[in-house]
Amino acid sequence: MATLNINGKRMDFDVEEDTPLLWILREHAGLTGTKYGCGVAQCGACTVHVDGVAVRSCSLPVGAVTSDQTIVTIEGLGAEKPHPVQQAWAELDVAQCGYCQPGMIMAASSLLAQNPHPTEDVIREQISNICRCGTYTRVLAGVKLAAERMATNHG
Amino acid sequence: MTSQFRGETPTGAMPRLSRRGFLASAGTAAGAFTLGFSFPLPAREVAQTATGASMPEVNAWVVIRPDEAVIIRIARAEMGQGSLTGLAQLIAEELDCDWDKVRFELVKPGENRRRGRVWRDQSTGGSRAIRGSQEYVRTGGATARMMLVQAAALGWDVKPEDCTVAKGVITHRPSGRSTTYGAVAAAANRIAPPATVTLKDPKDWTIAGKPLKRLDTADKLNGSLVYGMDISMPGMLVAVPKACPVHGGKLASFDAAAVAGMRGVKHVLRVDDETVAVVADTFWRAKTALDALPIVWNEGPAAAVSSATIAEMLREGLSADTPYIGNKAGDAKGMLAKSGRIIEADYSYPYQNHAPMEVLSATVRWTPERCDAWAPTQVAEAALDAVAVAAGLPAESCEVHTMRIGGSFGRRLVTDYVRMAVLIAKQIPGTPVKMMWTREEDMAQGRFHPVTQCRLRASLDGAGNVEALHMRISGQSIMAYARPSVMTANGDPFIFQGLMPDGAEMAIGYTIPNLLIDHAMRNPHIRPGAWRGVNLNQNAVYLECFIDELAHAAGADPLVFRRKLMVNHPKHLAVLEAAAKGIGWGTGTAPGVHRGLAQIMGFGSYVAAAAEVSVSDGRVKIHRIVAATDPGYVVNPQQVEAQIAGSFAYGLSAMLYGECTVKDGRIEQQNFDTYSVLRLDEMPVVEVIAVPSGGFWGGVGEPTIAVAAPAVLNAIFAATGKRVRNLPLKNAALRKVQA
Numbered sequence: 068m069a070t071l072n073i074n075g076k077r078m079d080f081d082v083e084e085d086t087p088l089l090w091i092l093r094e095h096a097g098l099t100g101t102k103y104g105c106g107v108a109q110c111g112a113c114t115v116h117v118d119g120v121a122v123r124s125c126s127l128p129v130g131a132v133t134s135d136q137t138i139v140t141i142e143g144l145g146a147e148k149p150h151p152v153q154q155a156w157a158e159l160d161v162a163q164c165g166y167c168q169p170g171m172i173m174a175a176s177s178l179l180a181q182n183p184h185p186t187e188d189v190i191r192e193q194i195s196n197i198c199r200c201g202t203y204t205r206v207l208a209g210v211k212l213a214a215e216r217m218a219t220n221h222g
Numbered sequence: 223m224t225s226q227f228r229g230e231t232p233t234g235a236m237p238r239l240s241r242r243g244f245l246a247s248a249g250t251a252a253g254a255f256t257l258g259f260s261f262p263l264p265a266r267e268v269a270q271t272a273t274g275a276s277m278p279e280v281n282a283w284v285v286i287r288p289d290e291a292v293i294i295r296i297a298r299a300e301m302g303q304g305s306l307t308g309l310a311q312l313i314a315e316e317l318d319c320d321w322d323k324v325r326f327e328l329v330k331p332g333e334n335r336r337r338g339r340v341w342r343d344q345s346t347g348g349s350r351a352i353r354g355s356q357e358y359v360r361t362g363g364a365t366a367r368m369m370l371v372q373a374a375a376l377g378w379d380v381k382p383e384d385c386t387v388a389k390g391v392i393t394h395r396p397s398g399r400s401t402t403y404g405a406v407a408a409a410a411n412r413i414a415p416p417a418t419v420t421l422k423d424p425k426d427w428t429i430a431g432k433p434l435k436r437l438d439t440a441d442k443l444n445g446s447l448v449y450g451m452d453i454s455m456p457g458m459l460v461a462v463p464k465a466c467p468v469h470g471g472k473l474a475s476f477d478a479a480a481v482a483g484m485r486g487v488k489h490v491l492r493v494d495d496e497t498v499a500v501v502a503d504t505f506w507r508a509k510t511a512l513d514a515l516p517i518v519w520n521e522g523p524a525a526a527v528s529s530a531t532i533a534e535m536l537r538e539g540l541s542a543d544t545p546y547i548g549n550k551a552g553d554a555k556g557m558l559a560k561s562g563r564i565i566e567a568d569y570s571y572p573y574q575n576h577a578p579m580e581v582l583s584a585t586v587r588w589t590p591e592r593c594d595a596w597a598p599t600q601v602a603e604a605a606l607d608a609v610a611v612a613a614g615l616p617a618e619s620c621e622v623h624t625m626r627i628g629g630s631f632g633r634r635l636v637t638d639y640v641r642m643a644v645l646i647a648k649q650i651p652g653t654p655v656k657m658m659w660t661r662e663e664d665m666a667q668g669r670f671h672p673v674t675q676c677r678l679r680a681s682l683d684g685a686g687n688v689e690a691l692h693m694r695i696s697g698q699s700i701m702a703y704a705r706p707s708v709m710t711a712n713g714d715p716f717i718f719q720g721l722m723p724d725g726a727e728m729a730i731g732y733t734i735p736n737l738l739i740d741h742a743m744r745n746p747h748i749r750p751g752a753w754r755g756v757n758l759n760q761n762a763v764y765l766e767c768f769i770d771e772l773a774h775a776a777g778a779d780p781l782v783f784r785r786k787l788m789v790n791h792p793k794h795l796a797v798l799e800a801a802a803k804g805i806g807w808g809t810g811t812a813p814g815v816h817r818g819l820a821q822i823m824g825f826g827s828y829v830a831a832a833a834e835v836s837v838s839d840g841r842v843k844i845h846r847i848v849a850a851t852d853p854g855y856v857v858n859p860q861q862v863e864a865q866i867a868g869s870f871a872y873g874l875s876a877m878l879y880g881e882c883t884v885k886d887g888r889i890e891q892q893n894f895d896t897y898s899v900l901r902l903d904e905m906p907v908v909e910v911i912a913v914p915s916g917g918f919w920g921g922v923g924e925p926t927i928a929v930a931a932p933a934v935l936n937a938i939f940a941a942t943g944k945r946v947r948n949l950p951l952k953n954a955a956l957r958k959v960q961a
């Protein structure tokens with residue numbers, strides 16, 4: 068059994084403790100926006116926030132997550148209104164196939180939460196998710212745009 | 223038809239499926255996420271409104287709802303390349319509708335077949351989605367416009383030529399009366415289509431040719447887009463397969479009892495003579511059991527093959543006799559035999575995996591009467607045939623529910639995984655089964671970029687002009703494996719991409735008086751496939767790096783040297799000049815920064831790249847790329863820019879890291895930890911120069927891939943004096959291999 072706080076909801080799961088969080092989200096909680104890409108924490112398609120920090124959920128056993136930790140997925144990130152990163156992504160038409168983008172957006176939003184004014188080098192280093200379509204230049208522009216918007220909005 | 227109920231899917235809710243229903247996903251301009259749950263309709267020319275009310279289409283391409291929503295049907299696959307939006311722009315342009323009202327629907331191949339292939343070819347490869355259908359989709363849009371105008375004119379009892387259209391509003395000029403597409407769409411359905419239509423001159427375009435945003439973005443940003451991997455249905459099981467890791471090897475036996483008691487495991491199945499699958503209630507439980515399943519393979523003789531034996535096999539082909547000539551002028555061998563100044567080099571290009579982010583999957587429900595597959599595929603019609611054959615049912619009793627795809631790059635031109643999913647589901651009648659591959663299976667069972675070597679020999683005259691060039695390619699044919707029916711008596715007609723003597727598709731850009739380009743086919747057992755750019759990739763490396771070698775041997779500037787060879791190839795030269803000008807060729811660079819050039823023609827377009835790199839402590843840094851392309855026409859400039867920038871991420875991944883090696887007959891790399899790809903930290907700035915010259919329609923998705931590697935390799939030579947002739951660069955001494 069595992070009890071998790073996902074997108075503000077407390078949910079119970081009858082699962083093996085070594086099941087990666089990714090598969091709890093996708094197959095037990097019905098939150099398929101978090102993607103499987105590699106299963107070995109390489110590609111970042113499975114990125115979610117645990118207590119506000121970007122985590123690669125494919126390699127995090129659910130038994131290592133406690134019920135008082137807060138999990139946010141792509142479905143929860145902009146549930147009330149689109150996150151500035153999602154807005155920037157829409158504005159710049161960042162996505163191509165889109166499969167990696169939930170992970171990219173979760174990584175970018177976590178980065179900006181911790182470092183509201185990242186330099187380009189920091190963005191390039193910190194957003195290490197894989198995109199095979201090659202949206203990287205627009206991802207970079209999207210993070211910069213979101214950072215500007217967040218700075219403006221927060222005065 | 224591709225009819226659907228539309229509406230928001232609550233966050234976190236899984237799509238549900240009625241027993242006979244089918245699911246399709248579509249996006250809207252407004253961004254509402256839509257899922258369709260509908261029943262196959264006897265009539266094919268009826269769409270449904272948001273409330274489920276039936277409504278006639280204007281024609282196969284266009285449905286207009288009473289609320290003015292314009293639904294455009296898309297027959298080609300969308301896998302990120304953006305042609306969905308481009309095709310909609312072309313139709314909307316001729317339709318003269320309001321772009322803000324445009325939505326899309328994906329066409330299903332069974333529907334297409336039932337309607338006499340009214341949507342024509344659905345296969346999506348060879349950078350053909352737009353160029354291969356632009357004329358008839360524009361005609362479809364124009365035809366719909368004329369029918370809508372005619373319907374309005376009939377209603378008013380006026381002449382249609384006295385009516386004008388703007389943004390879906392029809393106005394009768396003499397009287398000033400107006401109506402809307404939504405108001406006359408039902409009547410337009412009963413109008414006979416015009417016998418002839420005149421398409422707009424592209425210079426008059428207001429929707430096509432503009433940098434409009436994609437139609438299919440919104441549901442990619444909030445996690446609501448249902449990819450093949452994300453399907454869920456009541457009672458659905460998940461299958462995870464494993465095939466013999468040595469291609470061509472067989473499944474000897476497996477011990478199902480060893481995993482039968484594991485939680486969630488429902489079935490352990492022989493899929494075909496080389497594949498076993500575990501079927502469980504979830505992916506994770508199926509995968510866990512598959513990992514624990516004792517399997518015995520009969521690997522066969524290919525188990526003795528390694529990268530070294532493959533390289534030896536290809537090396538023999540560099541000097542063997544061959545009957546297969548792709549391009550010939552004068553007497554290259556004769557000239558080389560008597561010339562005093564020979565330049566010679568051997569190059570090689572490795573196996574590479576497509577590695578799309580979404581690994582292969584297909585969901586199938588089989589009954590003795592019917593088979594439905596929800597399958598991301600680039601070849602919907604071929605997938606339908608594969609489903610029917612595997613299901614043992616007539617194609618009319620099957621359907622492939624097309625889906626948007628999480629990257630593909632050519633991998634889903636093959637329907638092996640669709641067939642496999644049907645063979646699994648057929649053993650569990652009535653139960654929907656989602657077959658999902660692991661990344662490791664995707665790496666092991668790829669359809670790999672073929673492996674080739676190339677020997678180039680050239681002679682220069684006293685003035686540094688190229689007298690003769692012999693280019694011998696030795697290596698693997700994709701078509702000999704994938705499509706034997708297209709093979710000619712001598713070999714694979716696709717092997718000489720970018721090197722053909724002429725033609726509108728793949729012509730070489732140089733005139734060399736004595737030229738011989740030939741191919742010795744050597745086919746290892748590793749299964750090859752069309753990999754974004756296909757044979758253009760290695761051919762561009764071989765040709766463009768060697769031309770650079772010749773320029774340096776002649777003591778000439780690589781741009782000046784090429785110009786002399788390109789006098790008869792003005793379109794090739796124009797993009798090269800544009801890229802060179804863009805990078806500032808001939809002007810100074812920052813300290814330590816060096817430049818390289820490359821050009822090629824492929825998939826009907828002319829492309830070139832110029833790169834700036836520096837090399838220090840054995841590490842290469844790619845600072846900047848300028849890419850120029852002439853695809854004839856540009857339908858969406860910002861999406862062309864996205865495709866070309868993305869081409870460098872893909873092409874430079876291949877050049878820097880892309881290599882699948884073979885040991886004991888199997889591919890060694892199993893995941894992104896050993897099959898590295900380029901990430902944001904290494905992505906160079908890419909400046910895109912589109913120079914559409916009109917008069918022809920070329921492709922965009924693939925050609926630029928091919929110039930990424932040679933432009934950078936030539937810049938590396940400029941920086942280091944070292945020629946890297948064997949890809950990937952990670953194996954070259956000047957770059958330390960990443961741990």
